[in-house]
Amino acid sequence: MCMEIISLDMVREGSRVIVVEVGSYGWSRRLYQMGIVPGSKLEVVFNKGVGPVVVRVGDTEVSIGRGIAKKILVKVDSS
Amino acid sequence: MRKTIRIAFVGQPNVGKSTLFNAITRGNAIVTNWPGTTVEKHEGHLNYRDYELVVIDLPGIYGLSYTTLEERISRRFIVEEKPDVVVVLVESLNLERTLYLAIEIRELVGNIVVAVTKVDEAHSRGIHINFDLIERRLNTSVVPVSALKRVGLDRLLDTVIRSVGMEKPLLKIDYGELEPFIDSIEHIVQGYSENLRYPTRWLAIKFLEGDAEVEDILRKALGNQYRELEEIREEAKRRIGIDLAAFISMKRFNYAREIVKNAIIKHRVVRKERIIDKIFFNPFTAPIISFSIIVAIFLAVFIVNTGYPISDILRNLGYSELGDIFEEYSLSSLVEKLFEYIGNVVVDTLGEGPLTSFIVNGVLGGLASVLIFIPLIAIAMAILGALEDSGVLTRIAIGTHLLFQRIGLSGHSLLPITLSLGCNVPGVMGSRASPNPLERIKLVILTPFIPCQARLVVLLAIATAIGGFAGAILVPLAYFVAFSVFIVLSYIASVVSKRRGVYEEAELLLELPPLHRPYARVVWWFTWFYLKHFLVKAGTVIFSVSIISWILLHISLSTEYTEDVGGSIAAQISRFLAPLLSPLGISGEKAWITMYAIIMGFLAKELVVSAIVTATNSTSFEEAFQKLGLSIPSAIAFTLFITLYIPCLATLATIYSESKSFKYVLLSVIVMISTAYLIALLSYLVALML
Numbered sequence: 123m124c125m126e127i128i129s130l131d132m133v134r135e136g137s138r139v140i141v142v143e144v145g146s147y148g149w150s151r152r153l154y155q156m157g158i159v160p161g162s163k164l165e166v167v168f169n170k171g172v173g174p175v176v177v178r179v180g181d182t183e184v185s186i187g188r189g190i191a192k193k194i195l196v197k198v199d200s201s
Numbered sequence: 202m203r204k205t206i207r208i209a210f211v212g213q214p215n216v217g218k219s220t221l222f223n224a225i226t227r228g229n230a231i232v233t234n235w236p237g238t239t240v241e242k243h244e245g246h247l248n249y250r251d252y253e254l255v256v257i258d259l260p261g262i263y264g265l266s267y268t269t270l271e272e273r274i275s276r277r278f279i280v281e282e283k284p285d286v287v288v289v290l291v292e293s294l295n296l297e298r299t300l301y302l303a304i305e306i307r308e309l310v311g312n313i314v315v316a317v318t319k320v321d322e323a324h325s326r327g328i329h330i331n332f333d334l335i336e337r338r339l340n341t342s343v344v345p346v347s348a349l350k351r352v353g354l355d356r357l358l359d360t361v362i363r364s365v366g367m368e369k370p371l372l373k374i375d376y377g378e379l380e381p382f383i384d385s386i387e388h389i390v391q392g393y394s395e396n397l398r399y400p401t402r403w404l405a406i407k408f409l410e411g412d413a414e415v416e417d418i419l420r421k422a423l424g425n426q427y428r429e430l431e432e433i434r435e436e437a438k439r440r441i442g443i444d445l446a447a448f449i450s451m452k453r454f455n456y457a458r459e460i461v462k463n464a465i466i467k468h469r470v471v472r473k474e475r476i477i478d479k480i481f482f483n484p485f486t487a488p489i490i491s492f493s494i495i496v497a498i499f500l501a502v503f504i505v506n507t508g509y510p511i512s513d514i515l516r517n518l519g520y521s522e523l524g525d526i527f528e529e530y531s532l533s534s535l536v537e538k539l540f541e542y543i544g545n546v547v548v549d550t551l552g553e554g555p556l557t558s559f560i561v562n563g564v565l566g567g568l569a570s571v572l573i574f575i576p577l578i579a580i581a582m583a584i585l586g587a588l589e590d591s592g593v594l595t596r597i598a599i600g601t602h603l604l605f606q607r608i609g610l611s612g613h614s615l616l617p618i619t620l621s622l623g624c625n626v627p628g629v630m631g632s633r634a635s636p637n638p639l640e641r642i643k644l645v646i647l648t649p650f651i652p653c654q655a656r657l658v659v660l661l662a663i664a665t666a667i668g669g670f671a672g673a674i675l676v677p678l679a680y681f682v683a684f685s686v687f688i689v690l691s692y693i694a695s696v697v698s699k700r701r702g703v704y705e706e707a708e709l710l711l712e713l714p715p716l717h718r719p720y721a722r723v724v725w726w727f728t729w730f731y732l733k734h735f736l737v738k739a740g741t742v743i744f745s746v747s748i749i750s751w752i753l754l755h756i757s758l759s760t761e762y763t764e765d766v767g768g769s770i771a772a773q774i775s776r777f778l779a780p781l782l783s784p785l786g787i788s789g790e791k792a793w794i795t796m797y798a799i800i801m802g803f804l805a806k807e808l809v810v811s812a813i814v815t816a817t818n819s820t821s822f823e824e825a826f827q828k829l830g831l832s833i834p835s836a837i838a839f840t841l842f843i844t845l846y847i848p849c850l851a852t853l854a855t856i857y858s859e860s861k862s863f864k865y866v867l868l869s870v871i872v873m874i875s876t877a878y879l880i881a882l883l884s885y886l887v888a889l890m891l
């Protein structure tokens with residue numbers, strides 16, 4: 123099983139990932155409140171290589187600026 | 202005497218809080234600012250059964266941390282002002298995430314009612330919710346509502362009234378491995394609890410989360426013993442292994458998830474092929490579609506308002522009659538005609554004289570200059586409301602973000618900037634599109650640099666009067682300079698705020714609301730709210746200054762009525778200030794007229810043209826401009842000055858009503874005048890050398 127940990131901006135569109143680390147900086151509290159905490163499952167809805175990464179968490183979609191996405195570490199959800 | 206009940210509304214963004222607030226207060230809200238901030242406070246009053254209900258709409262927040270201004274305001278209000286009941290809004294379509302806030306508040310407050318919103322929509326999507334179970338798990342009343350269908354509103358208010366004074370024990374979530382640490386902190390803090398307004402368990406949890414305000418409170422209360430708390434936290438960090446705030450949020454989410462899992466039966470709705478979102482998230486099509494939407498809106502608003510540019514295009518195509526009709530039946534010309542008609546009636550009944558002039562030019566003129574903005578604002582705000590309600594505005598902000606990021610702004614700036622090209626008043630109001638208070642203030646102060654249609658009229662008139670090469674490049678030059686100034690100042694502002702540490706990185710972290718057709722009722726509330734806001738706040742200022750300016754224009758220094766502009770107080774003031782223009786090569790006997798035009802331009806930019814014509818006793822602007830005797834370099838300097846120098850009266854009044862601060866109004870005036878003067882001087886010197 124591949125357990126490679128990468129940053130969210132590197133994840134391909136359509137993949138499902140599990141958050142490993144959100145990082146402790148200005149935006150982390152807001153991310154936590156939106157349900158993006160270590161262990162939560164995300165589906166990457168849009169990721170075009172530039173601009174924001176759009177993820178689905180639960181029933182909502184959140185657009186995450188690329189700068190923020192770079193600091194979120196995830197692993198691919200194989201379940 | 203009716204008993205007063207104070208109710209606070211709390212909810213995450215997009216849960217339908219303002220819709221519910223409007224439905225309950227029926228649009229009767231008083232708007233002020235939260236003390237010391239530019240965040241709006243909406244307060245509604247209504248009589249219901251035997252009670253007077255005061256509903257305070259707290260800003261939309263995702264949780265109760267201390268990181269954003271909105272969260273600090275809400276937290277402080279809930280704890281210090283102690284509303285009788287806190288109504289927490291939870292969205293039925295998005296139960297898990299929105300319950301998070303309810304859980305956090307339930308840990309802090311004993312008297313809350315949970316309103317589950319948009320139940321009609323949930324029902325139509327096949328989502329069934331067991332409200333009793335939520336009620337049991339949160340140990341508080343839960344009421345399903347639909348603000349748009351007006352379902353459950355009375356039941357919500359009845360539940361609120363019934364629960365006044367019925368404090369329930371706070372919600373205790375099992376934080377697992379963290380519990381022993383919470384206990385030991387609580388144990389220490391309990392010794393000081395009479396000095397603390399917050400529940401001790403809540404303080405303990407917030408302290409572990411690293412909450413700056415709670416740390417402060419405990420440091421002050423505990424003195425030397427505070428160090429023990431820090432040691433406990435360090436120990437907890439080692440044991441848990443991840444960021445404690447993340448761990449605590451996880452536990453709260455687990456609690457919410459647990460409730461949702463058991464309380465919801467959902468038929469999985471398959472999402473449609475998302476063509477619209479595909480366009481908005483493609484890096485190439487996103488800016489194109491966003492700009493197209495905004496430009497289309499811009500054209501629609503201004504064609505309806507003045508007929509321009511359709512009227513000119515038709516004329517150039519040879520259909521000059523059709524072009525004239527377009528202009529004649531545009532809203533602004535209709536308003537103008539109406540007031541002309543009333544004015545004529547007044548002249549016919551009263552005859553010529555000072556009183557007639559006062560009524561026609563002062564009172565009616567002032568009224569007209571307020572009314573002229575109503576269709577403009579109504580259309581612009583209705584479109585903004587529709588864009589926002591449908592979820593398109595968020596996508597536009599995301600789609601254009603990359604471009605604006607470079608100048609220290611976010612994608613939220615596209616709308617205010619574009620609207621400003623037509624008129625700065627809706628442009629300044631459109632700065633509301635940005636949720637970031639710092640960016641909003643920046644937009645409020647800088648968008649008036651964007652040349653509006655009125656300034657375009659002046660620019661075109663001067664360009665025609667000058668003619669030749671200078672005339673041909675004048676208009677593009679003025680726009681180029683204005684936009685450069687906007688970009689440079691915006692960049693400087695972001696560098697300065699970064700240095701001062703108040704700068705929020707121009708990153709976007711936005712929830713994407715699902716796209717849907719806008720609801721007419723929501724759009725109407727939005728439009729009516731801003732229209733009322735403009736009429737009350739900006740309208741009074743515009744009207745009173747119009748009256749004052751009539752007096753300055755028609756009364757001579759010896760306090761007598763005069764028809765001759767040259768003898769008025771305004772002309773005297775212009776003569777006094779005229780020497781300021783001599784560095785721009787504008788001096789001599791006629792210099793006061795240029796200054797007079799500049800002053801008139803403050804009232805409304807398009808008045809620059811008529812001011813020069815009347816003060817020189819000319820029949821056309823070309824003739825009048827020749828009489829001023831400006832050299833080409835001076836004319837260019839004057840033009841650039843006119844383009845940049847000051848927000849017009851209506852815009853200033855709007856800046857005041859939007860920022861509710863004289864400081865910002867003053868700042869705006871100072872920034873614009875000094876920039877305009879500097880640029881005018883520079884361009885004069887450069888033009889002299891050419």
